[in-house]
Amino acid sequence: MDLKSGNPYWAIKNGLMCTFPQLEADITCDVVVMGGGITGALIADELANNDYDVAVVEQRDVAWGSSAACTGLLQYDMDINMVDLARRYGEAHAALVCEACTEAFTDLHDLITGLGDVDFDMQESLHCVSKEGDKTALREEQALRFKHDLDAQWLDSGQLLEHFGIKAPGAILTRLAARVDPYRLTSRLLMRLKERGGLVFDRTVIDSIETSEQDVTIRTPEGTKIRARHLVMAAGYDAQTWLRQSVAKSRSSYAFISDPIERATLGLLASTMVWESARPYLYMRTTGDGRLLVAGDDDNTESPGRRDRILEGKVKHLCTKVKERFPDLRVRPAYSWSGTFAETADGLPFLGAHPQYGPRVQFAMAYGGNGILFSMLGAGMLRANIEHRPLPLAALFGFSRLDNSLAEKASKTVWKTREHEAV
């Protein structure tokens, strides 16, 4: 799958941070992780830190899939509002999910603080009401989060204008948010894994998976194999192609980054990420070197060719939206890109085993706009699954949820499925 178009800024800024050997001889290990993106890197890190003998296998250079296109906002907010999650699964479950996301945020913060040098910084996050009609829903959202002691403060239009200079009917302000360079984070995690004795192979495609009761064997097209007690499928949006069941829908998102802007000119944007209730939404945040990153305008485009063709128009549209909201800010795109991401019907990830492969294959489909947080959550959850101590959220984040209420919805949605048979 061609995951991105244009020039993702992180790869230009950082260059090729690390390379690893290709897999040229058969090996055995405890856990083999398929995919060297942020999800694979976080899970491999968690496992290696807990004495597992881990090997990561990546078909491209590491971090060169959708992790290179990611805009690197870290938030406990999800694509689905807590209120909608509560309507679907009950308030207690919604609270459990949001609490797990805040814990994952803290875990990620601690991990990154230990790793260092990945352009990480805490930011405030403003979720603005785009139009008067959206206000009640966002107000309810803030009230529910507040009830569950989650970080969410309501700002009315006067407070927004006074403290942030933004004209909008209201907003939710949260302080549990941050920015990171996702390409740098992934590369540095995998470099550390190697330093600690883990194995990383890049430019190595896995094209078959064979499971037995005792182990899993994966093979490359050249016939080289890895035998492991467990496989973690962290193949990003390609993971769907290994399942007969369609569990997510691919979409595209668009982004650009400006040249550095004076801090005084950036004003609130220097330390606050801004997004909105409109769908598709626009969002903005800054980098450590004072660039403004603007993204959104998501659509259902799946074809890389079409994505290439419409990128320029999308960037112009994003610029127009920025001018409407911040008329005094002069923003010129320096680099622009777009990338594939995936959405599940309920906005939650799929983390766990699928009946098609049995318990030795753990899927890490951390899909959604805050995929990095879901990947962090998945790291703890998949280790718990491997150790036969499932966590309270295992059922809600597992494939079994498709068997009941969601099964009907999923089958009614026309989602492209590309099948791979397990060998």
Ligand SMILES: Cc1cc2nc3c(=O)[nH]c(=O)nc-3n(C[C@H](O)[C@H](O)[C@H](O)COP(=O)(O)OP(=O)(O)OC[C@H]3O[C@@H](n4cnc5c(N)ncnc54)[C@H](O)[C@@H]3O)c2cc1C
């Ligand atoms: C434009 C855009 C903006 C985004 N912004 C944010 C954001 O602000 N915050 C956030 O949290 N998330 C964001 N996301 C989502 C985020 O990018 C994803 O959640 C994250 O990158 C997924 O990481 P991954 O490791 O699962 O996938 P990937 O980075 O795609 O890694 C999977 C890897 O598996 C490899 N692979 C696949 N098949 C095989 C095979 N057969 N053999 C070997 N290797 C294989 C691929 O080559 C790939 O490198 C954004 C996404 C896009 C597109």
